[in-house]
Amino acid sequence: MILEPRFTDDVADLPTHKFGPSSLTWWGIIGFMVIEGAFFALAFAAYFFLMGHEQGWPPEGRQPPNLLWGTLFLVVMLISEVPNSMIKKAAHERDVPTIRALMPVIIGVGALLLVIRGFEFNNLNCRWTDDAYSSIVWTLLFLHTTHIITDWGDTIVLWALMMTDVGWEPRRLVDTDENCLYWRYVWLLWIPVYLMIYWVPRL
Amino acid sequence: MIPQRVKQEDERLARERAKLARDGPKLKGAKLEARLERTWRRPPGILGWLATVDHKEIGRRYIVTALIFLALGGALAAVMRLQLAVPDNNLVGAQRYNELFTMHGSTMMFLFAVPVMEGVAVFIIPLMLGTRSTAFPRLNAFSYYMYVFGGLLLWGAFALNIGPDVGWFAYTPLSGPQFSPGKRADVWAQMITFTEVSALAAAVVLVCTILKTRAPGMTLARMPLFAWAMLVVAVMIIFSMPAVALCSSMLISDRLIGTNFYNAYEHGDALLWQHLFWFFGHPEVYIIFLPATGFVSVITETFCRRPIFAYPVVVLALISTGILAFGLWVHHMFATGLPRVGYSFYTSASMTVAIPTALQIFCWLATMWDGRPRLQVPMLYVIGFIVIFVIGGLTGVIIASVPLDLELHDTYFIVAHFHYVLIGGAVFPLLGILTYWFPKITGRMMSETLGKIGFWMLFLGFQLAFFPMHFAGLLGMPRRVYTYPAGLGLELPNLLSTVGAFVVASAVVLFVINGLFSLYRGTIAPQNPWGATSLEWATASPPPPYNFAHIPVVESRTPLWDAKGELPVVTGLRVDEKEILLTTVVAAAPDLREPVPEPSLWPLIAAIAVGVLFVSSIFSPWAVVFGAIPAAIATAAWFWPKELKRHPEPVIS
Numbered sequence: 120m121i122l123e124p125r126f127t128d129d130v131a132d133l134p135t136h137k138f139g140p141s142s143l144t145w146w147g148i149i150g151f152m153v154i155e156g157a158f159f160a161l162a163f164a165a166y167f168f169l170m171g172h173e174q175g176w177p178p179e180g181r182q183p184p185n186l187l188w189g190t191l192f193l194v195v196m197l198i199s200e201v202p203n204s205m206i207k208k209a210a211h212e213r214d215v216p217t218i219r220a221l222m223p224v225i226i227g228v229g230a231l232l233l234v235i236r237g238f239e240f241n242n243l244n245c246r247w248t249d250d251a252y253s254s255i256v257w258t259l260l261f262l263h264t265t266h267i268i269t270d271w272g273d274t275i276v277l278w279a280l281m282m283t284d285v286g287w288e289p290r291r292l293v294d295t296d297e298n299c300l301y302w303r304y305v306w307l308l309w310i311p312v313y314l315m316i317y318w319v320p321r322l
Numbered sequence: 323m324i325p326q327r328v329k330q331e332d333e334r335l336a337r338e339r340a341k342l343a344r345d346g347p348k349l350k351g352a353k354l355e356a357r358l359e360r361t362w363r364r365p366p367g368i369l370g371w372l373a374t375v376d377h378k379e380i381g382r383r384y385i386v387t388a389l390i391f392l393a394l395g396g397a398l399a400a401v402m403r404l405q406l407a408v409p410d411n412n413l414v415g416a417q418r419y420n421e422l423f424t425m426h427g428s429t430m431m432f433l434f435a436v437p438v439m440e441g442v443a444v445f446i447i448p449l450m451l452g453t454r455s456t457a458f459p460r461l462n463a464f465s466y467y468m469y470v471f472g473g474l475l476l477w478g479a480f481a482l483n484i485g486p487d488v489g490w491f492a493y494t495p496l497s498g499p500q501f502s503p504g505k506r507a508d509v510w511a512q513m514i515t516f517t518e519v520s521a522l523a524a525a526v527v528l529v530c531t532i533l534k535t536r537a538p539g540m541t542l543a544r545m546p547l548f549a550w551a552m553l554v555v556a557v558m559i560i561f562s563m564p565a566v567a568l569c570s571s572m573l574i575s576d577r578l579i580g581t582n583f584y585n586a587y588e589h590g591d592a593l594l595w596q597h598l599f600w601f602f603g604h605p606e607v608y609i610i611f612l613p614a615t616g617f618v619s620v621i622t623e624t625f626c627r628r629p630i631f632a633y634p635v636v637v638l639a640l641i642s643t644g645i646l647a648f649g650l651w652v653h654h655m656f657a658t659g660l661p662r663v664g665y666s667f668y669t670s671a672s673m674t675v676a677i678p679t680a681l682q683i684f685c686w687l688a689t690m691w692d693g694r695p696r697l698q699v700p701m702l703y704v705i706g707f708i709v710i711f712v713i714g715g716l717t718g719v720i721i722a723s724v725p726l727d728l729e730l731h732d733t734y735f736i737v738a739h740f741h742y743v744l745i746g747g748a749v750f751p752l753l754g755i756l757t758y759w760f761p762k763i764t765g766r767m768m769s770e771t772l773g774k775i776g777f778w779m780l781f782l783g784f785q786l787a788f789f790p791m792h793f794a795g796l797l798g799m800p801r802r803v804y805t806y807p808a809g810l811g812l813e814l815p816n817l818l819s820t821v822g823a824f825v826v827a828s829a830v831v832l833f834v835i836n837g838l839f840s841l842y843r844g845t846i847a848p849q850n851p852w853g854a855t856s857l858e859w860a861t862a863s864p865p866p867p868y869n870f871a872h873i874p875v876v877e878s879r880t881p882l883w884d885a886k887g888e889l890p891v892v893t894g895l896r897v898d899e900k901e902i903l904l905t906t907v908v909a910a911a912p913d914l915r916e917p918v919p920e921p922s923l924w925p926l927i928a929a930i931a932v933g934v935l936f937v938s939s940i941f942s943p944w945a946v947v948f949g950a951i952p953a954a955i956a957t958a959a960w961f962w963p964k965e966l967k968r969h970p971e972p973v974i975s
Contacts, residue, residue: 121849122860122882122889124350124872128538130903131344131894133915135972141913143457143534143904150526150560157564161598165568165583168594178589214323247581251590254581258572276958283966287328290972 136289138211138296148297152304155266159308162259166315169251176320177245178252183320185242192235193313196306199228207299210292215281218295222278225302229271236264243316256316263312266305274298331968338970345872346893354871357897362454362867364921373921375459376867377448380466382763384441385756387466388434391473393830395429398422400827403787407820409808419804420487421506425480427490428510431606432517433473435748436559439613440465440524442752443552446759447528449858449865450546452537452874454902455918457530460925460960465523467929472516475937479509486510489802491603492573494584494595499577508577508940511570515936518567525559528552535902536910537857538892539876544910546856547623547630550637551616554644555609561648562605569598579943593658600651608647610744612640614751615682618704621754622686624854625701626693629880632685639678639685646675656724657731665724672722676715683708699773700852703754706781707746714742717792732802734815735795741788753780753833760840761847765864768844772836776829783825790815790822855880860889873903876910899973919974924960931956 139145170176177183202224209217240260245253277298285291324332345354364374374380402422405413414422448456456462479485486506488497497507532553536545545553572583573595582588584595623630630636652660652668660668686708695701717739721727730736760768794815799806806812850859859882861870872891878884892912895901900918905911935949964975 122885122887124891125888126347126872126893127875127890128892128912129346129894130873130892130912130915131346133894133903133912135915135917137914140907141904143530143914143916146530146534147458147461147526150529154522154526154560154564157561158568161565161568161601165572165594165598168597169583169589169591172589172591212323216323247575247579249582250588251582251585254572254575254583254590257581258575272954272958276961280962284968285963285966287324287331288968288972 136293138293142293142297144293144297145300148301152301156308158262159259159312162255162262163311163315166255166259166319169255170319173252176252176322178250181249181252182244184239184244184256184317186317188235188238188242189313189317192232192239193309195228195232195235196309199225199232200303200306202228203299203302207296210295210299213287213289213292215286215292218281218292219278219286222274222281226271226274226278229267229274232267233264233271236260236267259312259316263305263309266308270298270302270305273301335968335970342970343897344894345897349897350871354897355866358868358871359866361898361900364867369923370921372926373463373923375455375463375919375921375925377444377456377459377462378763378865378867378869380459380462381441381443381445384437384444384466384469385763387470387473388438388441389834391429391433392438393834394477395426395434396827396830398426398429400823402426403820403823405804406806406816408817409806409813411805414804416804417487420489420802421480421485423802424486424489424510425476428476428486428513429473430744431490431610432513433469433476435610435744436517436521436606437469438752439552439555439610439748440521440528442617442755442759443528443548443613444524445763446858447531447549447552448535449762449861449869450549450856451532451535451540452857452860452870452876453531453535454869454873455535455900456527457535458527458919460919460922461523462527463922464925464929465520465527467926468516468520468523468932471929471933472513472520475509475516475933476513479506484509486513491599492570492595493599494573494576494592495586497573498584498592502577505940508574511574511577512936512940514566514570516933518563519932521559522563522567525556525563528556529560532556533907534904534913536905537874537876538903538905538910538912540905540910542908542910543634544876544879547619547633547636547640548613548616550640551612551619554640555612558605558609558612558644558647562602562609564602565598566602566606569595569602572598574939578940593655596655596658597651600654601648603654604651605644605647607740607743608643611747612643614707614748615640617751617755617758618686618707619682620854620856621700621704621751621758622689624758624852625696625698625704626689627696627853628689628693629855630685631688631692633879636682636685639681642678643675646671646678650675653722653727656727669722669724673719676719679715683712698852699768699770699777700754700758702774702777703750703757706777707750707754710742710746710750710781710784714739714746718743730795732800733795734791734799734801737801738788738791738795741791745784745788750780753777756837758852759858760837760844761851761863762858763864764841764844765847765862766840766844767847767851768840769836772832772839776832776836779825779832780829783822783829785822787819787822787826790818794819850882855883857881860885896971899971901971915971917972917974920964922960924956928953928956928960 202221206218206221247254247257364370405411484505486509488507492510495501532549575581576583582590584590584592619630649671653672721730757768757773794812797811799812847863857874875890902916902918904914904916906913931952935953938945
């Protein structure tokens with residue numbers, strides 16, 4: 120039996136963009152954040168599992184990583200939330216000129232962070248081949264670095280798009296808003312990773 | 323703040339927007355359908371075929387590909403059964419036998435069972451929810467291509483005689499650099515990476531589709547049970563698959579760049595592998611089983627002609643199974659030695675998970691009891707499922723007990739147990755649901771007679787193949803041995819198993835013959851051949867590229883049974899561009915109109931780029947650095963619009 124349509128509502132006047140949980144891409148991004156969070160949680164579990172086998176942490180004869188570069192990384196990341204919040208606010212207000220002006224700042228911060236990260240790897244006081252402790256510490260730092268790199272690349276592409284006429288398109292502002300959300304996630308992640316790499320070995 | 327030029331452009335676009343054609347009382351019927359057909363059909367030719375983002379095409383490809391892997395995995399099983407038919411056989415040697423069971427298990431778990439469930443969901447979920455596309459259809463296409471490339475890697479390596487030989491769970495230290503030189507174990511580990519990326523992408527697609535694209539009025543409390551099952555499964559994939567991706571990456575790095583995660587000499591631990599692997603591996607069982615319970619609910623409801631008994635109990639059972647599944651992984655590790663409290667905890671957790679499963683079974687039985695069951699082929703598969711799964715569940719309760727597990731660990735009793743729960747729990751419902759949705763997928767009915775013959779062959783052949791394995795196990799036959807000596811009483815159970823395995827294989831061949839025959843000669847299917855109630859039956863069989871001419875509205879949990887000749891619909895979506903309706907997460911109230919991406923080759927190109935990265939990183943760590951560049955370019959091009967101009971309404975080109 121073919122059912123005849125019975126017309127109820129008309130949705131033609133519904134918007135085509137909204138910020139936050141109404142947006143489909145917001146849910147997609149949350150999905151990927153949870154996946155990446157699961158990776159980190161499991162890497163932390165592996166870290167504690169290996170730590171449980173040791174008499175000392177770091178194992179005897181090793182120095183904990185030098186604090187300077189990791190802490191500097193933390194400070195720069197926390198400060199980066201200032202332009203990040205400004206971009207997010209500008210996206211909500213459709214203030215495209217501010218977005219266009221501030222995105223290069225965030226991209227510059229990303230580049231700076233990658234340089235600092237290079238020094239961090241150099242100051243872990245171990246190589247990944249040394250022992251299981253070294254392997255897991257390198258893994259944590261590597262995992263976080265992949266997040267910095269992907270967000271950095273992503274931000275460059277989005278900035279290039281925002282510089283075109285399409286930048287005024289409201290859905291691109293939602294993209295910008297969600298890119299800022301992701302950056303928040305990346306720096307929030309760094310706090311536990313930083314504690315695991317730099318401070319748990321000092322407890 | 324907004325420049326005059328942009329304001330003028332906004333006004334011009336608003337004027338144009340008002341002129342756009344939309345479905346409604348003035349645009350309906352054949353005229354509407356012709357326009358929607360033009361908008362939604364993909365470009366012709368091989369490039370159009372590769373660029374498709376139609377969930378029905380991708381779902382069909384997923385299902386067909388997974389069935390091909392089922393056949394390949396089954397062929398390996400047939401060879402193994404021939405080898406074990408008689409004692410002291412030398413049809414295949416020990417090394418080849420190691421490869422056979424590794425390939426069989428890996429193929430069935432990673433290339434058949436999970437992808438086939440995702441494929442069915444990708445095909446049917448948007449239809450069931452009353453929408454026109456999945457969320458993120460390009461990601462969906464990417465997920466399929468990653469899956470195919472993972473399968474090609476594994477089987478290509480096997481064909482080149484570098485197939486893995488370390489078992490489907492690749493325990494360290496056996497799979498580590500010391501005991502598995504060469505690249506066999508790396509192939510296995512990298513196949514994992516492919517299939518995990520694929521499964522995770524599909525999981526995000528499914529979660530977003532289920533939460534955001536349901537028809538107006540389809541509140542969470544009115545959602546079909548298969549959609550509930552897939553929502554739980556997708557969330558489980560999101561939390562569990564990172565575990566296996568992480569541990570297999572650690573394995574590759576131990577093997578390639580000399581990390582020491584599993585190297586006991588440098589303070590690593592082989593048991594770290596087992597924990598991480600089974601933290602994925604046990605939920606994996608439910609990732610395969612829960613979609614099947616969704617199939618069973620769907621079939622039972624339709625063929626008993628009454629709503630499922632105690633719907634909220636079934637939903638809560640699905641959710642609690644999903645949660646409990648994460649608390650059991652250590653029962654795979656009883657033989658590694660645990661603290662006493664660990665034994666007690668994981669025994670009780672393993673027994674606890676039987677409770678929600680039993681609740682679901684009681685709900686299905688009550689539905690049958692209170693309904694008027696029609697014993698057609700899909701319903702026969704449901705009954706077969708219940709019988710076999712209950713037997714497998716009972717042996718599961720037996721081996722949840724530590725003393726018995728230590729006795730039976732790594733014997734054929736375990737092989738019997740997991741084939742009862744996996745074939746009984748997943749393959750039977752799958753064959754039932756493929757018969758059930760065959761008319762929706764192809765437009766034709768499968769032969770009922772061939773279907774019934776096939777069912778009985780499978781049901782009886784299955785018992786013959788796997789029931790004797792319990793006895794072989796109790797007699798002490800270890801799993802994964804390529805032969806056994808005469809005189810231990812193992813001859814009869816093994817011979818029976820081999821005969822049964824060939825009956826099972828014949829039944830599967832018959833199913834395929836039935837499918838192919840029906841594809842060309844089957845009775846033409848009407849819209850709703852089974853008299854079912856969910857929305858996939860409110861459109862043509864097979865559905866047009868746009869699924870529904872108007873987006874349906876749901877006013878009860880059994881929409882088509884309550885329809886009374888009319889289907890309530892909403893109007894106002896564009897007809898000249900692809901568009902779907904987004905609704906709110908819980909109440910499914912209309913929320914947004916969302917453009918649907920145009921077909922694109924970039925997901926395929928991105929999958930190729932990522933595939934090259936993964937395969938080359940088996941050989942050199944630098945592949946991760948240099949391979950990332952084309953992958954990044956491909957994903958940027960995927961996101962970048964084809965035309966840098968604004969449209970009256972958003973378009974994803």
